[in-house]
Amino acid sequence: MQLSLEGRVFAVTGAAQGIGAAIVASLADAGATVAAIDIDEDGMASLAHRATTHAADLGSRDGARSAIADVEALHGRLDGLVTAAGGVRGQAGRPIEEISEADWRAIFAANVDAAMWCAQAAAPGMKARGWGRVVTISSGAGLRPSLTGIQAYASAKHALVGLTRQLALELGPHGVTVNSVAPGFILSNPSTERQWDAFGPERQKQIVQGIHMRRLGRAEDIANAVVFLASDRAEWITGQILPVDGGHA
Template structure:
């Protein structure tokens, strides 16, 4: 299946590394004009060296106002991937307010903020568009020590449904993907490092395909949902978990 995005302009948040970096590079490979957003200039510089034609935006998504100012200058966007995320690993009763606020600001409020800016422009132009929110399997199961992260991703799931309902009439599709732990990314390694002894092996034993997803698995799912090949898909939550939820 040949997927192309020629003539389309895409914005990926959290594009400096990991899954976001993989998504942006593949979008560019498939013909999209890409805007990479990250809070780390070093990551943006190295990405631009790999994909010279991209536009980069350095902003901390936790800063609502700075984000709005940065995005109001980037022009039209046809495709949006809300990928930026941070993780806090701590028991529910020990999670501090500051840690909860940080996770909600980046994982949920930023997606709300960015989507609002981009969707408003899409509606005004009247040409439709596609948005994919990168959620997590953690939003759908009870993951110990992940109360703030799971809650933020659960809020993102609800937002996806509302956006799909309200924006669908404007030919704007909104879907989400729900990866299991991706151990090859920095965030995946960090989260895995906090798991109790034997937990990683237990999770793996619950996956019928007997492997965790890798970055390419998530990238391919996101690109499909952004593409015209998924033109009738709106408001879906796509697990990328090897059958974990089914088991």
């Protein structure tokens, strides 16, 4: 099955590294015109030959609207949006008594607010053209308790799953599908590598043994699923959460 995105314009948030960067590459390989969006402008330098790059802080409504407007102005339209921005923002698991308001809000801003405001900005154009794709990157932490032990991260990813399903209901009549890819444990950036190292050999072994495929995921595994959901082959799939986790025991 060949998947072609020729003639389509996609924006990818959180594009500077890891899963986001892999999604940019895979969409471009499928023929799409891609706009990479991230707060880390320098981190996107390696993507310049695959995508246009747009530095933005997506945690605010104004920042997200400005970034999407820049993409639409440059490329003439926006057919699809992949919200890969998020992560743990340098936090580690701690007892609930130690969590500050700032810590809680930082993770929600990155994982939920950014997806909401980018989708809000992108939706009018997609609705007007009667075709669109929104793919959020949630997590296994949005389906069950999080391996990170971070209360805000688990809560934010559960909220992102809810947002995905609600937007699917709202945008479906306009020809726009909204789905989510929920990765398992992916060694894709310095934060996940630090987390993996912190588990120690025994915990690492337990995690791998709990995966049917007996390996950790790769960023490309997630990107491949995104390309399918972005394609015409997935035109009657919406409101779904696709776990890409190698099988979770």
